[in-house]
Amino acid sequence: xxxxxxxxxxxxxxxxxxxxxxxxxxxxxxxxxxxxxxxxxxxxxxxxxxxxxxxxxxxxxxxxxxxxxxxxxxxxxxxxxxxxxxxxxxxxxxxxxxxxxxxxxxxxxxxxxxxx
Amino acid sequence: xxxxxxxxxxxxxxxxxxxxxxxxxxxxxxxxxxxxxxxxxxxxxxxxxxxxxxxxxxxxxxxxxxxxxxxxxxxxxxxxxxxxxxxxxxxxxxxxxxxxxxxxxxxxx
Numbered sequence: 001x002x003x004x005x006x007x008x009x010x011x012x013x014x015x016x017x018x019x020x021x022x023x024x025x026x027x028x029x030x031x032x033x034x035x036x037x038x039x040x041x042x043x044x045x046x047x048x049x050x051x052x053x054x055x056x057x058x059x060x061x062x063x064x065x066x067x068x069x070x071x072x073x074x075x076x077x078x079x080x081x082x083x084x085x086x087x088x089x090x091x092x093x094x095x096x097x098x099x100x101x102x103x104x105x106x107x108x109x110x111x112x113x114x115x116x
Numbered sequence: 117x118x119x120x121x122x123x124x125x126x127x128x129x130x131x132x133x134x135x136x137x138x139x140x141x142x143x144x145x146x147x148x149x150x151x152x153x154x155x156x157x158x159x160x161x162x163x164x165x166x167x168x169x170x171x172x173x174x175x176x177x178x179x180x181x182x183x184x185x186x187x188x189x190x191x192x193x194x195x196x197x198x199x200x201x202x203x204x205x206x207x208x209x210x211x212x213x214x215x216x217x218x219x220x221x222x223x224x225x
Binding site: 040041042043044045048058090104105106107108109110 | 120124149151157158159160161164203205212213215216217218
């Protein structure tokens with residue numbers, strides 16, 4: 001049972017570089033999310049997707065892009081990295097069928113990104 | 117605006133009981149979640165309350181009062197492995213989770 005898999009676990013970027021954080025889930029979940037977590041702060045939603053081909057902005061989308069071409073994959077793209085994007089990034093998925101609101105999130109292990 | 121408040125840090129003794137409080141303000145309400153997060157790890161689901169009252173699950177219990185915008189997580193028979201951050205999150209009318217900053221629980225022998 002792989003669950004939610006994120007890569008890479010650690011990455012150091014230089015200012016202005018770009019990179020993609022990969023996220024894959026094998027639970028056939030329709031909802032997928034990208035969060036960032038800064039020290040002493042709550043999780044902030046960057047982007048989310050309710051199904052393949054559908055994505056929407058969260059609370060802090062600036063500087064990021066996503067795509068959802070398949071149910072399984074939800075990559076997060078950082079363009080022109082800035083020091084403010086130094087954070088821990090978590091991908092998560094959940095299953096929510098019509099009429100149910102369980103919302104339990106399954107998280108990946110996290111990707112620790114430093115921009116210097 | 118939407119807001120979640122919970123204490124930043126709490127300390128308790130091994131074997132004791134601790135209660136972590138959470139107050140929330142959201143646009144609409146579709147449930148209150150508690151997650152546990154050990155240092156350097158991902159959050160893991162603990163509990164979900166959508167109706168008023170107490171939900172018990174082993175050593176952990178979670179309480180909700182919708183009229184007061186209040187929840188607590190009760191941990192009994194504390195063990196050293198319970199040292200972690202506990203995240204409170206409320207689901208708003210758009211089924212989005214609003215997260216608190218987390219309560220760091222330190223367990224002393």
